Amino acid sequence: MNKPERTFRADRHPADSYEDILDRDLVPAPDFLRQRGLREIGIEPVAASRYFDPAFFEKERAHLWPRVWQMAGRDEDIPNVGDYFIYENVGKSFIIVRAGPDEFKAFYNACLHRGRKLVTLNGCKSEFRCPYHGIAWNPDGTFKDNPIGWDFPQWEGEDIDLPQANVDRWGGFIFINMDHGAPPLAQIMGPLIDDFVGYDYANRYKAVHVSKKVRANWKVTAEAFMESHHSLTTHPQILPGIGDCNSQYDILNDYVSRQFSASAVQSPLLESELSEQEIVDYMLGQGFTRSSLAGGNVAGLPEGMSARAFVAARAREAAMLTSGNDLSSVSDAEMIDSLLYNVFPHMSFWAGFSSNLTYRWRPNGLDPESAIMDVIILRPVPKNAPRPKPVPVHELGLDDPWSDAPEMGDQLITIFSQDMGNLPYVQEGLHASGNGLVHFGRYTETRIRHHHQMIDRYIAQGEAAIK
Numbered sequence: 138m139n140k141p142e143r144t145f146r147a148d149r150h151p152a153d154s155y156e157d158i159l160d161r162d163l164v165p166a167p168d169f170l171r172q173r174g175l176r177e178i179g180i181e182p183v184a185a186s187r188y189f190d191p192a193f194f195e196k197e198r199a200h201l202w203p204r205v206w207q208m209a210g211r212d213e214d215i216p217n218v219g220d221y222f223i224y225e226n227v228g229k230s231f232i233i234v235r236a237g238p239d240e241f242k243a244f245y246n247a248c249l250h251r252g253r254k255l256v257t258l259n260g261c262k263s264e265f266r267c268p269y270h271g272i273a274w275n276p277d278g279t280f281k282d283n284p285i286g287w288d289f290p291q292w293e294g295e296d297i298d299l300p301q302a303n304v305d306r307w308g309g310f311i312f313i314n315m316d317h318g319a320p321p322l323a324q325i326m327g328p329l330i331d332d333f334v335g336y337d338y339a340n341r342y343k344a345v346h347v348s349k350k351v352r353a354n355w356k357v358t359a360e361a362f363m364e365s366h367h368s369l370t371t372h373p374q375i376l377p378g379i380g381d382c383n384s385q386y387d388i389l390n391d392y393v394s395r396q397f398s399a400s401a402v403q404s405p406l407l408e409s410e411l412s413e414q415e416i417v418d419y420m421l422g423q424g425f426t427r428s429s430l431a432g433g434n435v436a437g438l439p440e441g442m443s444a445r446a447f448v449a450a451r452a453r454e455a456a457m458l459t460s461g462n463d464l465s466s467v468s469d470a471e472m473i474d475s476l477l478y479n480v481f482p483h484m485s486f487w488a489g490f491s492s493n494l495t496y497r498w499r500p501n502g503l504d505p506e507s508a509i510m511d512v513i514i515l516r517p518v519p520k521n522a523p524r525p526k527p528v529p530v531h532e533l534g535l536d537d538p539w540s541d542a543p544e545m546g547d548q549l550i551t552i553f554s555q556d557m558g559n560l561p562y563v564q565e566g567l568h569a570s571g572n573g574l575v576h577f578g579r580y581t582e583t584r585i586r587h588h589h590q591m592i593d594r595y596i597a598q599g600e601a602a603i604k
Contacts, residue, residue, distance in 0.1 A: 148580045152405035155385035155397050159470060163446035166470040169332045170397060174387035176583065182574040183589050185567040188354040194505035198227045200599025201482065201592055204316040206325055208484045208497050209233050211309055211343055211513075212241065213527045214259075219276050222259040224313065226499045231302060232256055232265065233311055236277040241306065243313040244278050244299040265299070274299050308338030308486075309515075310495075328389035329478045333488060338515065341493065343527035345514035347542045349553075350501055350535045353560035355483070355508035356588070357567075359498040361556045362477070362485060363584045365398045369406050371555050376404040377411055377419040379475070386583055391591060392481040394584040400473040401445035416444035421451070449473050456490055461520025464490055479584065481591050492516050506564055507535065512545070512553070 159166045187193050209224040210233060221234035223246060230246035232255065246254050248267040255265045255274075264281055266273035273281040278299040283289060303314040305322035307330060312322055323330060351358050361367070365384040368375055375381075380399035388394045401420050403411045411419075417438050438447055449469035456472065457464050467490050470476070476488035485496040493515045501507035511530075518524050531542050539550045539557065567575070577586045 148578075150383045150405060150581075152380075152383040154383060155380065155399055158380060158399045158402060158445070161443070161445075162449075162469040163443070164449065164467065164469050166468040170468075170470055170476070172385055172387060174389045174394075176388050176587070178388075178583060178587055178590060180577075180579050182576045183586075185570045185573050185575050187589070188357055188564065188567045188575075189505050191505055194500070194503075196596045196600075197500075197592065198503070201595045202227050202229075202315075204314070204319060204595060204599070205482055206305070206312045206314045206319065206322050206480075207499075208480075208495075209243065209311045209313045211527060212306060212311055213309060213343060213524075215241075217261060219263055220261045221256065221276075223256060225502075228503050229315070230254060231313060233304075233313070234276055240277075241304050241311055242278055243302040243304050243311075244274075245302070248272060249297055249299070308333065309341065310338075325392045326480055328393045329480060329486065332478070333486070336488060336490065336493070337517075338486075338493070340518050341515035342518055342525045343513055344492070344516040344525070345542075345544050346511065346528055346530045347533060347539075347545060348509060348511045348530050349533040349537070349539065349557070351508045351510055351557060351560055352506070352535055353508055353564040354506055354567075355498050355500045356592075357560055357563050358508040358510050359483065359496075359588070360585050361560060362496060363394075363396065363479065363588070364578070364582050365396060365475070366578075366581050367559075368404065371559060372552060374551075376407050377416060378402070379404055382406055382581070384581070386580060388584065388587050393478060394481075394587060395476070395478045396584065397470075397477075398475040399445070399470070400475065401443075401448040413442075413444040413447075414438045417447055420444065420448045445469060445473070452491060456517075459519065460517040461522075462517070479588075481588065512549075514545070 154172075156171050159170065207224075207226060209231065210222055212235070214222055215233065215235040218235055218237060221232050224231045224233055224243075232244045232246045234242055234244065236242045244265075246256060248255055248269065250267065250270055250272050253267055253269040255267055256262070262276065264273045264275060271284045275281050278301060280297045283292070286292070303317060303319065305312050307322060307326060365379070366382040368379065368381040378401055380402045381404045383405055384396050384398040386394070386396050401416055403416060414437070438444065446469060449472045452472040453464050453467060464472075471489045472491060474489065477485050478488060479485045483498045487494040495513040495515065497511040499509050501509050528544070531544070533539070533541055539545065539553045542550070545553070
């Protein structure tokens, strides 16, 4: 007898789905958190060499990075006219400057004379004067003066303003794109922008920013945060409080994907069933959770109340105290769940009303086998209080442990240390592969497979354009 063909939806874990969990919530979730964007995108493996081959890395450098929107930083990092910071990726360097009260520009960080970098440190300037020969440009990029102008007849009557990349903004973040023909940022991020309307990202401040160099390709690093089922062996301590293998995955458009994992429910992979009280004790005691929930065990869970409803209520109360906003109607899911949205190719934004995490991944210079991961924690600006100043970037080198950044908190340090503990060995294992292939799960790793397919699309389009 022939077995019935398996459907894509049937490939999900047989435990309660994320939507099943939402159906039982005390404060209901908005519709946009429910499954949408399921795609059948195949089950083909990818070549392991994509993660280390210099030739493939060069294809990404030439055809991917110059044509995509990249998250460069936060506008709160440059609050005054003339303030600037440097953003660098795959050999390109940009000066991100506040050129006017509400005007931001991104200049290529190179003098038009002999190519010396105009700036090497973040700061504030009334001009960008090259330290080599003294040629200068204004903060808006217009040419200012040339001390040896008498020897440059070729510049007379020519446009010698600093070349620029495209700049756009959303949620307090500044994005750049080197391709002046690229689709608008709003078109790329459309589904995320729609879903994040209520979270007021622009009215949050940067409370933590850690930038860590990693001994692994940038895709290896990103993929560690694009599925949840690795918790069984990498983060076993969190299993009492997370729906991991039954997380939800969606591809909302070609550029935006997401994964949702329920909190204050136990993992289906635990052998024994926990009581609701035990889950509460874990969430509010020893377990990994949002920092606002910490505070010791609870004497007794109210009769008839689920651990999830109780923990969500406690998180809601803490967030209202911190922000001064009325969050009484905010759903349980938006208070405690892990709601990660990725924007192709290198950034992730967490939805919800507690502290929001943002990730960014990029190659470490021109090295295919190391990367830089930025972890940013945004917190709501307190109501009727001055806006806190953003923290400076805390940089960690290849051999610096996450524990050197105590501002992240013990739980996050543990999680990231466990994640990063895998990555150098993944990179080594890709070289050691006997068949030279990497396989992805059909549903749980659909976002990773789609990520590779998008990279291939950009490379193919770039190669076709030069033939």
